[in-house]
Amino acid sequence: MYDTFLLLLQVLGALGIFIFGMKLMSESILKLSGEKLRSIMGSMTTNRFAGIITGFFITCLVQSSSATTVMVVSFVHAQLLNLTQSIGVIMGANLGTTITAWIVSLFGFKFKVTAIAVPIIGIGVALSFLKGVKRRHLGGFLTGFGLLFLGLGELKNSVPDVKSNTEVLEWLASFSQYGFASIIIFVFLGTLLTVVVQSSSAAMAITLTMANLGWLNFEQSIAIILGENIGTTITAWLASLPANTAAKRAARAHFMFNIIGVIWVLILIVPFSNFIHWLYDFSTSFLPWEKLGSERTDLTNKLALFHTTFNFANIILLVAFVPRIATLVTRMVKDKDTGQEGTFQYLHSYNLRAGELNFQEATRAVQRLGGITQEMFEKFIDVYEHPDKDMSSQVKELNALEKESNVLTDELTEYLIRCTSDEVSEETRERAFSYMRVASELEEIGDCCHRMTNRAVRRYKKNRLVTDAAEKEVIQFGKLVQRFIELYSSKLDSEVSAADMEMTLDFEQAINEKRKELRKRSVGRMMESPDNVKGELLYFDIVNTFERIANHARNVMQGLPKKID
Structure with missing residues (x-):
């Protein structure tokens, strides 16, 4: 025996x-x-x-x-x-x-x-x-x-x-x-x-x-x-x-x-x-x-x-x-209607023996997360631009995107941690760490869009609107921020060049200057018409949030892998 x-x-x-x-x-x-x-x-x-x-x-x-x-x-x-x-x-x-x-x-x-x-x-x-x-x-x-x-x-x-x-x-x-x-x-x-x-x-x-x-x-x-x-x-x-x-x-x-x-x-x-x-x-x-x-x-x-x-x-x-x-x-194997198709299958099967080869899924998820933030901002602009219409369906869609963004960020972060603990090259490990930072910044942008939408809905329900000219200025300002978002969205599957970073700094500076200009005008309107202070404060908050989005967008560009010239 x-x-x-x-x-x-x-x-x-x-x-x-x-x-x-x-x-x-x-x-x-x-x-x-x-x-x-x-x-x-x-x-x-x-x-x-x-x-x-x-x-x-x-x-x-x-x-x-x-x-x-x-x-x-x-x-x-x-x-x-x-x-x-x-x-x-x-x-x-x-x-x-x-x-x-x-x-x-x-x-x-x-x-x-x-x-x-x-x-x-x-x-x-x-x-x-x-x-x-x-x-x-x-x-x-x-x-x-x-x-x-x-x-x-x-x-x-x-x-x-x-x-x-x-x-x-x-x-x-x-x-x-x-x-x-x-x-x-x-x-x-x-x-x-x-x-x-x-x-x-x-x-x-x-x-x-x-x-x-x-x-x-x-x-x-x-x-x-x-x-x-x-x-x-x-x-x-x-x-x-x-x-x-x-x-x-x-x-x-x-x-x-x-x-x-x-x-x-x-x-x-x-x-x-x-x-x-x-x-x-x-x-x-x-x-x-x-x-x-x-x-x-x-x-x-x-x-x-x-x-x-x-x-x-x-x-x-x-x-x-x-x-x-x-x-x-x-x-x-029928399609599921549970809404879980956006999650990582390897996070559920825990089969990361080939983390190096699986990493393409992380890249795809970062792109999806960037697409969500872009879609959320576009929906916010659409809601803000039409105060006289029933935009409840768009608000529901935006809320669903915000939930998807949170779930995807959590799973992506856990997935990246597992990839970095798996047997991968140093290049992939560094890219994983950069994606962690990018995912965090993208989630913050999604949260900003969600908060701005709630504030916009509150403004319309309580009729706390500012002048038509000021509302149009917000829309124009939003278009500038939207172009910044489109910039980082286009770079999520590639490397960032020196020219891209120069464009990033130009966007950030232009957005900062525009925020200061709109804040100054808002203060002037409050002094002229103190009865609409609450409306101006909501307006003020949205303008400031635009700047925060720009800061997160800059961080996204800084966190992405850089092209060596």
Whole structure:
């Protein structure tokens, strides 16, 4: 009993080293090139075929289909990708994750991995202590790469030999006595394994290790691999349960794509297996398999070939049906009328393992917040300009925008804090801090618009109006402030140049001077007509609020990232 418990701990420890190494690799790559990856994804808005290529490339680079899927959901939520395009990226991610199987099969069992892993870890750790952010990230990548192979080697050494554990082998063999039902059993085991370890790459490493050591034959292994393809979608589906509609649809599309693939392969399991054997034998004429692996790794090479061929064939078969899959999952996951579609799905699913790639959603939220303030100010001007009309509907809309602004600011701030605590580059971290300041200033502008609207409504209800000429001056003043708001709204998705800052200071100075001028005229009117002091005070308050909005607008421009000339 003690020996069994110790063996289990050794296997878990080896698996932990493998998973941690892969996580460190993925995070380091994201820190090195997260901005470029976001640019690649952001520019990929053409068609599903471009999406497949993009998904394959990014997953090969970050070695995590989960990270790619998380990014896809983020871009769908931010409306940078539609559902059809996102399914293409998910297809490519499925193909990209097969690279892990090839790495494990071709290098994990051919060499004495500790002889490779330890020097790589040494180089990576040394680079991690050097100056320069890129060197440190490169060091993290090499350290993770070395840990991946070290964990794989420990996993191979921890799994007991078949000859000394014949009873376990007989127990596994007993599941192969039920014909097609045996395949279903092993599919279920593969699904369960992936859900337990929460990593299809780790589950694949375990499967290939057991196959290499003789615990599993080809038929059992491919059934487990099919189960792993289902298991990796279940983890994403579970993570999307508390998330928004876009997240649920993307996760459901991932599940539909993989489950359809597993079904047709199970129906054609015999001819497809024969095709893999033939393809492997045929490839020996131009690929030196005997140099890439030994007789024992011949099986693992075939399994890696099966995994790649299955995912590639599934893409070929289903790529034409992507619009139908999108329509199906749209019907399965209905739009909500709860008003929560503006919130962050990752704030609810707490899945920030790819914060670098998710950051595009924060940018989109800042733009939305800026759009809200612009819309609120325009509605205020509309209300102020028509004292003789019933503007109750506009006031209700403005109140709803103010509530949305408060909710969005709170969630955006929490989201940015989570992003900065996640593994992101220094550039992204600095941008997150600047967005926190910008979000706070934008919320203040929204509050100012809300307060001014309430004061305007009070003026009309109590008939505390000033002269027609003074009312027109307020409208003109408001148009000047509105142009300032339009300036910062146009810069929320870009960098602020020196010319932009010069224009900002010009706006602020012009608004300050206009406020002083209108205040002076208001004081003069109060001295001439002291009976309307309350009306003038409300007028006075709105004029002062315009200046406060200008100050917040200046702070927004100062808080945004600056363009280096």
